[in-house]
Amino acid sequence: MFRRLTLLATSCLLALSLTPVAHAAAAESYVALGDSAAAGPLIPNQILPELGCFRSDRNYAHLTSQNLGGSLKDVTCSGAKTRHMYESQETDLGSVPPQLNALSSSTSLVTVHIGANDVGLTGFIEDCLNLLLPGDPCNDDYQQNGRDSWRDATDALRPKIDQVIRDIRARAPQARVYVVGYATYAPVNGCWPRVPVFKADANYIRATIAYFNLMLAQQAAAQGVGFIDLQTPSEGHDPCKSSGVRWIEPYIPTTPATPFHPNALGMRNFATIVTAAVRAAV
Template identity: 70%
Template sequence: MVRRMFIPLAAAWLVLSLAPPAQAAQSEVYVALGDSAASGPLVPNQIGPDYGCWRSDHNYAHLTAQSIGAATFRDVTCSGAQTDDMYTSQGTDLGDVAPQLDALSQDTTLVTVQIGANDVGLTGFIEDCLNLLPPPVGDACNDDYNAGGQDQWRVATDALRARMTTLISDIHARAPQARVFVVGYATYAPPNGCYPRVPIIRADANYIRATLMYFNQMLAEQASAAGVGFIDLQTPSASHSPCTGPGTRWIEPYVPAAPAAPFHPNALGMRGFATAVTAAVTGVL
């Protein structure tokens, strides 16, 4: 979900158990669109040909495609992607990649799209809230985004509504047979945070939490208004935030203990997300 890379549950059998009817498995043409929350930077194994996208063959889209037995699967998710990159080529550290919407076709039957966080700079915002020293020595970052009594992130989120509606319409135009699912973002901070394990003070952790909840609500509302599905990742990841320990958390903290970019899904998280995505796209809820 980063414009600049940070270097930077379900068990796997449950994912594989969520199989659709045989007819769907034989005919599904699945295209995955999105940013690094979907691509899986540093999660083994990183694959090409677009290595600058930091795309894993164990991200939730790959696991979902395997689970449903998709006849054709195209994953064009890319770290750093914004909504503009759906339409125009995206520059990466290792070269330009094609517009993501180019992966759609008349025979596409399933699309997942997880996008928007980079448009409003949410990951940079989380990075800004790193606070090695609590107040009064350190400063609360949320004050910086509420100057003048207006929440900068809510304004930016609301400004993205029309663009999300247009994007969904454009996906339908290129893939008229497709079932489309907008995918939300995970839980990045539990109530009150867990300072100092994750060095974000309580007020900032609650602000991050509220900001992401509002952002996910916007995505869900735009999906509903456009008549497409919304896949909630916030709820299933609530007990797997960066504040939980290795082997439990789905999102890595500032200093990852598993192969993943900071504040991005690890392999365990991708398996958990694949369970939610597979259940949604197959109707097994």
Template identity: 55%
Template sequence: MMLRRLVPAFAAVLLASFLSAGVASAAPGPYVALGDSAAAGPLIPNPDLSFLGCLRSTANYPKLVAQQLGLTIKDVTCSGADTVDMTNPQETDLGTAPPQFDALTPDTAVVTLHIGGNDAGLTGLAESCLNLLPPPFGDSCMEENTAGGRDVYGERVAAVGPKVAAVLDGIHARSPNARVFVVGYTHYIRNNGCYPRVQVWGKDANYVQAKVDQLNGVLADAAAADGATYVDLRTPGVGHDVCQSSSVRWVEPFIPGNVAAPLHPNARGMAGMAQVVGAAISAG
């Protein structure tokens, strides 16, 4: 999921070593990576200095995939991005990022698209589910968002489908020969959560993950209708959620134990995701 309000000063503390990956058999290029912070990897060492406002990491999965497959990469993933930012400039705390589609050219051979979480507001949902006190103190985000028989975030997720379909049309118009891979979101929190270690009540944890799973279904359907390839990161992410130890998990809880943004992938997660995405591209 995505992070719009990161303090830029955190970038100054990124001093850990660069995470490298082995080189596999070469695949065609160039490769363009489009997407939000789930692909950009905010706060994971080391920062990509090409545009600090996007909080891209040099160890995010797009760059690791490019290394593994011997691809030339244009990584324009940007923290906080939504589907509008594919064709419009994106304002960040450190300047304006160009539209991500500017990276697409007629000779682009491979595109990964990791988008939709910000359109649905899923980071805001997760933040709203934080409860420092156990039930019955505080409010349930699940109950608030499903009151009166309406599922507020379910509706927001459903509305992402046409937006992603339009993005895929735009990719094909600019890069007609590209193989396109729509990348889903990983497994964030296990069934019933792990309160109080991660401060989300069990029923709220289930609601959050259900909305992520719903979004993955929307992305998979959009990919299928378009003829693109959907890449499932949810299944390989099981057992690597925020409830796991800092040496096992792929995503960080509200208080990170690894150098990464809260509620976002860490370096281990990016390495695991790179293996899955790289295998999908190779198989394609």
């Protein structure tokens, strides 16, 4: 879920250490697919050579791989949509190959964290920011003739998610596959003005992301693969919480991370959740 990098974010990136990708040799062959919610933009250290993906060596895929042992191919990329599973993605710093190219018959584990950019969830959250009182809630903007445009967009994405899962299984037939959901981005009733989203909009954001995660879980179940819920365990760690408690950064981050994206603490906790889910299934 990644719209654009501001000049401030770019300057932060230049200050980060750059490290090469490390691969361990062992039985587990893990491939991580996904967007910025998995990649970890601006979390130190950002990885060479595909800097345009803003991928951290402390994202949950890397930490999960350390927990499990074995090798890792992390091809997560900020801004990725489902189509970038199949086609090259143009980033601000160059083109990266289709993510599914990382899979092979020897792949034993796959996590896929994708879909939010297809429907523009990050943009939706930013659109609901309201710095002034009085102001108009944004949730009414997405209702027309008794229909909710975000739910319609989510439902329209179902066949694409199904196809991605089927193609992962076709390319990595021996792999355990897990669809990963999105975290909690607002508490009940929000916390305006700390995070400048009105009460009604905070609840609408929660409901919208919950429905999106439900869709992902349903499509995973329909295709016979696992689903890893990050929304439930991240309750109480949303952007309204203090630094050191929150797993998702607010509109103005106080740690190296992109607004409304996981920070390093969030990635560590997500890795614990993903590791536990994978180990429980063995």
